[in-house]
Amino acid sequence: MVRREKMSSAQDQNALYSRMASKMMGKTDGDNYTLDDMFVSSAAQREGEGREEERMRSKAIGESRRLNASMERCRHCFSSRELQKHLVVAIGSKVYLSVPAGVSMTEGHCHICPLQHHCSATGLDEDVWSEMQLFRRTLVRMFESQELDCVFMETHMDPRKRQHMVLECLPLPRELGDMAPIYFKKAIMECDEEWAMNKKVVDLSSKDIRHAVPRGLPYFAVDFGLQGGFAHVIENEHKFPHYFGKEVVGGMMDLEPRRWRKMIRENFDDQRKKVLEFAGWWKPYDCTKTAE
Ligand SMILES: [Zn+2]
Known part of the structure; x- marks a missing residue:
């Protein structure tokens, strides 16, 4: 131009x-x-x-x-010196799976991240997106065997900061998993500005986030297991907490707010224990070892 x-x-x-x-x-x-x-x-x-x-x-x-x-300085780029490699559970060709550096919200809490610096699902190339979905399906299957449901959440705020995309996975008991869409829909209806410019709740049941929210806009998105969930375009970033999704899950599970408001440091031994336990669950399902 x-x-x-x-x-x-x-x-x-x-x-x-x-x-x-x-x-x-x-x-x-x-x-x-x-x-x-x-x-x-x-x-x-x-x-x-x-x-x-x-x-x-x-x-x-x-x-x-x-x-x-x-x-x-990115803590999530795979080539970055800041990445805590001992938290990584599995490495694919475009994405990797890791557990959070801080105290986990729930047992099994994990992150799917692109290996390279991508900022949001709405800006992902097809190959990165599809491998991310493969990891998602694998996690759903893995948690199913433990009789757990899981939600996948992405919070893309302040696009100018160009932060690394993190798809968070939070497992939760099945009876709560069934209720999760109701809780999230209500929370999204009540969040942010009362009179929003964009439709408040964007339905992701028939289209994924890449076809529901224009690239470059800040948003929150949640999917329930293999089902599409909801997205919300963030209108006022001052009114929308970065821990929004975790707050909803924390509320459902009756956890203390300090579990999601700020990261609670975890020592190396506890992190190590968490990774080993997760790796044990993951191994029989590992999608990086079998061609799917
Ligand atoms: Zn990065």
Whole structure:
């Protein structure tokens, strides 16, 4: 677009120049505007354009530098030094499965993340998306064998920060799993601005999030097991807590609010124990070992 604008403005200038030049041919000496003046002014204009171009260029460089910096510090990029590798349970070709660094909300709480720095499901390439769904199906099967349901949640807030996408999986007892859609729908109806610009509850039963929410918008999305759930476009990020989904599950399970408001640190030994236990559950179902 920038390129097209530049080209059209250059064309406009040429047209303007030839119009002015033909006008000037008939001018008398008494006229105080000369061709020389015209060259000076168009040179000044070019200089102005050059400055604008430079400004745009340094803005783009600044943006990519900030993105690189946030990727280097990213705790979820697989290539990042900040990733706590001992929390990883399974590695696919595009995504990996890990347990949370802090105290888990429920036993079996886990994260599916893209290996590379992607910020939301609405911006995922097809191959990353489909492997994420494979991990989801595997987790549903695994928890089913423990007579547990599970919910999958994604909270994509402040898109400008370009945070790494995390799909959170929270297992819960079956009788609560059946109730989860009712709880979530009610919570979404009551969240955020009272008069929302966007439809408050977006139904994901017949289309997935990538076809329900435009790319670049902040949103919360929840799916129930293998069933599509709901999404909500976040209108006011100050009114929408980053722990919204966990608060709903925590409320259903009657947990203390400190379990979801802030991350509670967990020591290395407890983390290690958690990973080993999870890896034991995962092993018979491991979708990275069998071609599906
Ligand atoms: Zn990342």
